[in-house]
Amino acid sequence: MDSPGGIAVTVVMLVLIVFVVIVLVRSVRIVPQARAGVVERLGKYQRTLNPGLTILIPFVDRLLPLLDLREQVVSFPPQPVITEDNLVVSIDTVVYFQVTDPRAATYEIANYIQAVEQLTTTTLRNVVGGLNLEEALTSRDQINGQLRGVLDEATGRWGIRVSRVELKAIDPPHSIQDSMEKQMRAERDRRAAILTAEGTKQSAILTAEGQRQAAILKAEGDAKAAILRADGEAQAIQKVFDAIHKGNPDQKLLAYQYLQTLPKLAEGTSNKLWIIPSEVGEALKGIGNALGGANPDPRSGDLFGPGPDAGKQPAS
DSSP states (O other): OOOHHHHHHHHHHHHHHHHHHHHHHHEEEEEEETTEEEEEEEEEEEEEESSSSEOOOOTTEEEOEEOOOOOOEEEEEEEEOOTTOOOOEEEEEEEEEOOOOOHHHHHOOSHHHHHHHHHHHHHHHHTTTTTTTHHHHHHHHHHHHHHHHHHHHGGGGGEEEEEEEEEEEEOHHHHHHHHHHHHHHHHHHEEEEEEEHHHHHHHHHHHHHHHHHHHHHHHHHHHHHHHHHHHHHHHHHHHHHHHHHHOOHHHHHHHHHHHHHHHHHTOSSOOOOOOOOOOHHHHHHHHHHHHHHHHBBBBTTBSOOOOOOTOOOOOO
C-alpha cells in the first residue's frame, strides 16, 4: 500500500499538471484570418490582436470575443414610412458595412448591428418623408446616396464603415397599387393606340407614295412609248416617201393610193364631218380615165364616163 505521503505527492502532481494545462490554454491563442480580438489587462484595454499566434498572460489578460472584419450584409425588416403626400409605404433596406476599428466597435457602441438598424430606420423616414410617392418610387439612387452619407458619417466614430445601402422593396398600400396598375394599363393602351395610328399613317403615306411613283413611272413609260411609236411612224412615213419618190410614180398610182387612204379617215367614231380637198375630183378623174379608158361626159356629171343608159331616148 502506498503511504499517505505518496498519495499526497500524486495529488499535488496531478493538480500541477492540470494547472499547467489551463495556463497553456489561456496563454496561447490563435486568431483566424479576417478576425480581430481585443485584449484587456486587468479590465483595461491593452491591445488589439491581429490574425496569427499570440501569447497572453493567464489570469491577467482577457481576450474579448473576436470581431469579424469582413464586409457584412444585414437585411432589416420592412419599416412603415409616411411620404410627403401622407401615404404609408413599407420599405425594406439592406445595409453593407465593415468593421474598420475593433477597439471603437467594442467600446464606443454596445451593439453596432442594432445601432445601424435603428439609425437606418430614422434616416430613411427623414429622407422619404420629404418625397411624395412617385418621387420615392423613382428616386431610389438618390435615397440610397443620402442614406449612405448619413450612416457613414454617424458610424465612423463607432469604427464601422457603411459601404452601401439599398432599398430592397418599396410597397405602397394595396389601394394605391390598384390605382397605379390601372394608370399604367391605361398608359400602355394609349401608347399602343398611338403606335397603331402611327403605323396606319405611315402605311397610308407609303401606299400613296407608291401609287404616285407607279403613276409617274406609268406616265413616263406611256410618254416614252408614244415617242417611240411616233418616231417609228415618222421613220416609216419617211421610208415610204423616199420609196415613192425613188420609184417615180405616175398620176394614176398616186390617185389610187389617195383613194385607199380615204376609208381610214372614217375609222374613228368621232369623225362626223369630212372635209374633201379639191384634189379629190382630179384624182377621181384620173382613176376613171385609167380604168374606163373613156373621157367623162361633162353633161351627165359622171366622172367615170357615160352610163349604161347614155344612148336611150327619154319616153314620151
